[in-house]
Amino acid sequence: MTTSRYDAILIGGGHNGLVAAAYLARAGRKVLVLEKRPVLGGAAVTEEIFPGFKFSVFSYVVSLLRPEIIRDLDLPRHGLQILPLESTVTPLENGDYLGSWADPDENRRELCRHSPRDAEAMSQFGRLMQHMAMAVKPILGMMPPDPTSLAPSDLAGMLKLGNHFRSLGPDRFHALFKLMTMSSADYLDEWYEFDPLKATKSASGIIGTFLGPRSPGSAYVLLHHYMGEIDGAFRAWGFQKGGTGAISEAIAGAARGHGAEIRTDAGVAQVVVRSGRVTGVALENGDEIEAPMVISGLDPRRTLLQLVEEKELPGDVVDAVKRFKFRGSSGKVNLALDGLPDLHCLPGAGPHLKGAISISPSLDYLERAYDDAKYGEFSRHPYMDVVIPSMIDPGMAPPGKHVMSIFVQYAPYNLNGGWNNDRREAFGDAVVNTLARYMPNLKDRILYRQVLTPADIERITGLSEGNIFQGELALHQLFFLRPVPAWAKYRTPIRGYWQCGAGTHPGGGIMGASGHLAARAILGER
Amino acid sequence: MLKTTPFHPRTAPLVRAQTWRRWAGYQVASSYEPHPDREYAAVRNGAALFDVSPLHKYMISGPDAERLLDRMVTRDVTKCRVGQVLYTPWCDASGKIIDDGTISRLEEMRFRLTAAEPNLRWLTMNAVGLDVTIEDVSERTAALALQGPLSRAVLEQVSPADLAALRYFRLVETTIRKIPVTISRTGYTGDLGYELWVDATRALDLWDALSDAGAAYGITPAGIWALDLARIEAGLVMLDVDYHSAHHALIEAQKSSPFELGLGWTVPATKPGPYNGRQALRSERESPRAWAFVGLEVSWESFEALHLDRGLPPHLPVIAWRVSQPVYRNGAQVGYASSGCWSPLLKRYIALAHLEASNSDPGTAVTMEVTVEHRRCQARAVVRSLPFFDPERKRA
Ligand SMILES: Cc1cc2nc3c(=O)[nH]c(=O)nc-3n(C[C@H](O)[C@H](O)[C@H](O)COP(=O)(O)OP(=O)(O)OC[C@H]3O[C@@H](n4cnc5c(N)ncnc54)[C@H](O)[C@@H]3O)c2cc1C
Numbered sequence A: 001m002t003t004s005r006y007d008a009i010l011i012g013g014g015h016n017g018l019v020a021a022a023y024l025a026r027a028g029r030k031v032l033v034l035e036k037r038p039v040l041g042g043a044a045v046t047e048e049i050f051p052g053f054k055f056s057v058f059s060y061v062v063s064l065l066r067p068e069i070i071r072d073l074d075l076p077r078h079g080l081q082i083l084p085l086e087s088t089v090t091p092l093e094n095g096d097y098l099g100s101w102a103d104p105d106e107n108r109r110e111l112c113r114h115s116p117r118d119a120e121a122m123s124q125f126g127r128l129m130q131h132m133a134m135a136v137k138p139i140l141g142m143m144p145p146d147p148t149s150l151a152p153s154d155l156a157g158m159l160k161l162g163n164h165f166r167s168l169g170p171d172r173f174h175a176l177f178k179l180m181t182m183s184s185a186d187y188l189d190e191w192y193e194f195d196p197l198k199a200t201k202s203a204s205g206i207i208g209t210f211l212g213p214r215s216p217g218s219a220y221v222l223l224h225h226y227m228g229e230i231d232g233a234f235r236a237w238g239f240q241k242g243g244t245g246a247i248s249e250a251i252a253g254a255a256r257g258h259g260a261e262i263r264t265d266a267g268v269a270q271v272v273v274r275s276g277r278v279t280g281v282a283l284e285n286g287d288e289i290e291a292p293m294v295i296s297g298l299d300p301r302r303t304l305l306q307l308v309e310e311k312e313l314p315g316d317v318v319d320a321v322k323r324f325k326f327r328g329s330s331g332k333v334n335l336a337l338d339g340l341p342d343l344h345c346l347p348g349a350g351p352h353l354k355g356a357i358s359i360s361p362s363l364d365y366l367e368r369a370y371d372d373a374k375y376g377e378f379s380r381h382p383y384m385d386v387v388i389p390s391m392i393d394p395g396m397a398p399p400g401k402h403v404m405s406i407f408v409q410y411a412p413y414n415l416n417g418g419w420n421n422d423r424r425e426a427f428g429d430a431v432v433n434t435l436a437r438y439m440p441n442l443k444d445r446i447l448y449r450q451v452l453t454p455a456d457i458e459r460i461t462g463l464s465e466g467n468i469f470q471g472e473l474a475l476h477q478l479f480f481l482r483p484v485p486a487w488a489k490y491r492t493p494i495r496g497y498w499q500c501g502a503g504t505h506p507g508g509g510i511m512g513a514s515g516h517l518a519a520r521a522i523l524g525e526r
Numbered sequence B: 001m002l003k004t005t006p007f008h009p010r011t012a013p014l015v016r017a018q019t020w021r022r023w024a025g026y027q028v029a030s031s032y033e034p035h036p037d038r039e040y041a042a043v044r045n046g047a048a049l050f051d052v053s054p055l056h057k058y059m060i061s062g063p064d065a066e067r068l069l070d071r072m073v074t075r076d077v078t079k080c081r082v083g084q085v086l087y088t089p090w091c092d093a094s095g096k097i098i099d100d101g102t103i104s105r106l107e108e109m110r111f112r113l114t115a116a117e118p119n120l121r122w123l124t125m126n127a128v129g130l131d132v133t134i135e136d137v138s139e140r141t142a143a144l145a146l147q148g149p150l151s152r153a154v155l156e157q158v159s160p161a162d163l164a165a166l167r168y169f170r171l172v173e174t175t176i177r178k179i180p181v182t183i184s185r186t187g188y189t190g191d192l193g194y195e196l197w198v199d200a201t202r203a204l205d206l207w208d209a210l211s212d213a214g215a216a217y218g219i220t221p222a223g224i225w226a227l228d229l230a231r232i233e234a235g236l237v238m239l240d241v242d243y244h245s246a247h248h249a250l251i252e253a254q255k256s257s258p259f260e261l262g263l264g265w266t267v268p269a270t271k272p273g274p275y276n277g278r279q280a281l282r283s284e285r286e287s288p289r290a291w292a293f294v295g296l297e298v299s300w301e302s303f304e305a306l307h308l309d310r311g312l313p314p315h316l317p318v319i320a321w322r323v324s325q326p327v328y329r330n331g332a333q334v335g336y337a338s339s340g341c342w343s344p345l346l347k348r349y350i351a352l353a354h355l356e357a358s359n360s361d362p363g364t365a366v367t368m369e370v371t372v373e374h375r376r377c378q379a380r381a382v383v384r385s386l387p388f389f390d391p392e393r394k395r396a
Helices: A015-026 A067-072 A104-114 A116-140 A152-181 A184-189 A195-205 A218-226 A245-257 A300-306 A315-323 A363-374 A421-438 A454-461 A513-522 B008-014 B037-045 B065-072 B120-126 B151-158 B200-217 B224-233 B278-286 B300-308
Strands: A008-011 A031-034 A046-050 A053-056 A082-084 A088-091 A097-100 A238-240 A261-263 A268-274 A277-283 A288-290 A294-296 A330-337 A356-359 A383-387 A402-409 A446-452 A497-499 B020-023 B026-029 B048-051 B056-061 B085-091 B097-107 B110-115 B133-136 B141-147 B171-176 B179-184 B193-199 B291-298 B325-329 B332-343 B348-356 B365-372 B375-384
Touching: A008 A015, A008 A277, A015 A031, A015 A067, A015 A245, A015 A513, A031 A245, A046 A245, A046 A446, A053 A402, A053 A446, A067 A513, A082 B037, A088 A195, A097 A104, A097 A195, A104 A116, A104 A195, A116 A152, A116 A218, A152 A218, A184 A195, A184 A218, A195 A218, A195 A363, A245 A261, A277 A294, A300 A315, A300 A497, A330 A421, A330 A454, A356 A421, A363 A383, A383 A421, A402 A421, A421 A446, A446 A454, A497 A513, B008 B026, B008 B200, B037 B048, B037 B224, B048 B200, B056 B065, B056 B120, B065 B110, B065 B120, B097 B171, B097 B179, B120 B133, B141 B151, B141 B200, B151 B193, B151 B200, B171 B200, B179 B200, B193 B200, B224 B332, B224 B348, B291 B300, B291 B332, B291 B365, B300 B348, B300 B365, B300 B375, B325 B348, B348 B365, B348 B375
Parallel strands: A008 A031, A008 A294, A031 A261, A088 A356, A294 A497
Antiparallel strands: A046 A053, A082 A238, A088 A097, A268 A277, A277 A288, A330 A402, A330 A446, A356 A383, A383 A402, B020 B026, B048 B141, B056 B110, B056 B133, B085 B097, B097 B110, B141 B193, B171 B179, B179 B193, B291 B348, B291 B375, B325 B332, B325 B365, B332 B348, B365 B375
């Protein structure tokens, strides 16, 4: 038997693959990361697509990244620097706005203008969501036990889970169960009356999914976006200095520091399997590299249906992966701007431009945006989450100029007639035209525009159907069911072949938890 | 009524939550926004503008100016060249610190001394028999600190000075949009940064020039809360917080020598001239010291567990605390922490502490008292060397 230079090969230099590589290298394993693109990070990359302007091309804000990973890998030393993103402004149809400010008193006073009742409900809602985030936090750090297995470790895991749920007490348990099953609109209805507020809050429940705010299951996605914590504050979001690519680079720096080797422009064509066991990978350029262990950071479809031949897997697993739902529904428009745009409802360059601008004037608006997508069209008037990163990090654009990041929902992967250049630009027009209703001088400021449809996201990052989470965050695709029953613990049916992307528990976003848990599973830590 | 600084007409309307505090008898902003997060972020990623006018400032001139200062402070002022700035403490005869500040050599026979407390009497006492003029210019001179990685880029927009050539702890007399200023590459944040000294009558013009030119660089007025986080990360001591002036201490134990404050580097092994405290500091250099000034890093796991025990998420000190917290090792008190905060940059809970020298080696495991839900608890912590944060750009 030949001895290979590597203990493990990581396919994909997305942030989860890099996290797994860093932990394995830290434990003394010789690891090689192979990334297809010239840049590391996957959906978390920064690229200067227009000279002098840096874009967080796909993901753009951070909150979910697990604090223990930041500490274990000492990411601040490698460049992690999270800048505050404090407010959200929702422009309203009547020319007014709804502000959500960092200071609780300013925030309450603002909401009071619209609904004194909601202003009072807000702090209690916040407390409940904090409890919910605390309730799910242990689950994020837990290897999903298999409820159908009698193995001691699974039984112990189920017991731990049971005890945890019991410790929540009935009120919190019921609230958690509601969150797991309800629509975000219904869930918010129990608390609030002011429609634009419900719309803005429910928007976190539709991001990345093929659900509308009134679809059951969207409340869970809402919770997923509340689970992040920055400096101990749940649900706080921030902006990484230099864009989200700098997070990937920081993780890569930590991995290299522990001895990992990382290659870019090194796409993997196939995982080599002999007698049901991996022996290495074959690169797109024809090279073969041997290793007794291969870990894929790609989504389940690529990991299990494309990198290995179907015949290597049991039929039921193949079936289950084929049914795994992607249904990408999000697009992204990145703009280089000559100067700051004015918000019609709040003109001038105030601190509100250092926060998010949410185009979510009403629940009906969002639901209508979803209606378009249900029938195979992009939303004529989409939900948009807009940030101006150069207002938070002046290094993102030349002095006085700006970059704008627009996350757009919905743009269905399966567009009627398919995506092509014309349709992409039509989608870009719908986005800019809709936004210009709230920012009258926006169009005059645009120097450059990049439009990304789900098809583009798939083509560039490899995310199947452009799903931003490597697969929908739906209840039937979570925890011990992610990506498929019985294979939720980062193993695959092929010996020596593991998975660590966001398509595994606990799922998407710049979180790193999948990569961390996979590394722990591989290292045999509970 | 507290006094207001020459920048007050500009700063006052910006202090949204009326979060003022006192500093040397003046009213200054704790923060401009209700929370200091963005102001702190500007220190580490942009350009933060601090009003530091309340500093006491003395102009010392005449043939014996060098001699006076050299006699008074620990560092060797005879080696300070024109255009250079020295950071230095000054001590009483027993080698205990009275105050600390900077000395700028503006001309061969003209210096500016900054101090945290009034020092006119002490200067005058030390000047007996010397040919020197001492002027308190505190009110006449306004001061701003422009700190952060983009501070140089902002100044380059408005000043003809060659700022790329201006080294760490050097100064240049120049103009900013025709306003005469002294720019020194100094500060209290441990980052790239400058302090600007201007005649009080031109203060508002200077503020306006910087605000205007800095807009494209995200210049951000910042208050003491942000400054406090930055200086703790940089391991810089603060009078009345981390130490007490030998002139005000009520008991010996409240006094510190430079060695005990991590300022041993400011006491030259050989300095030709006599100076206050020389004898005492000489013998202290030879003998083992009782106290050391070090960093502490509070263990997150331990801190979080203490909160989870009470069903709470960890409550982080996002605004620095300045009350003494006992520090223990193996159940016995070995010192105390004098200021601490959650470092937004390093993502660690850090503190500055006085520990018995025998328990102060980096890596030593200790515990620090914290209060969780009305109960005193011990959080695990580890001794770290200072500073916590020291970016290359500070000197580069
Ligand atoms: C438009 C958009 C906006 C988003 N916004 C946010 C946000 O603001 N905040 C947030 O937290 N999350 C956001 N997300 C989600 C988040 O970015 C992703 O869930 C997360 O980055 C996935 O990380 P990963 O490491 O699991 O996978 P990926 O990032 O998908 O990494 C997989 C890697 O594998 C590489 N690869 C693919 N095929 C091969 C091959 N054959 N050989 C070698 N390498 C290969 C890819 O290039 C990629 O680098 C967004 C996602 C998108 C698409």
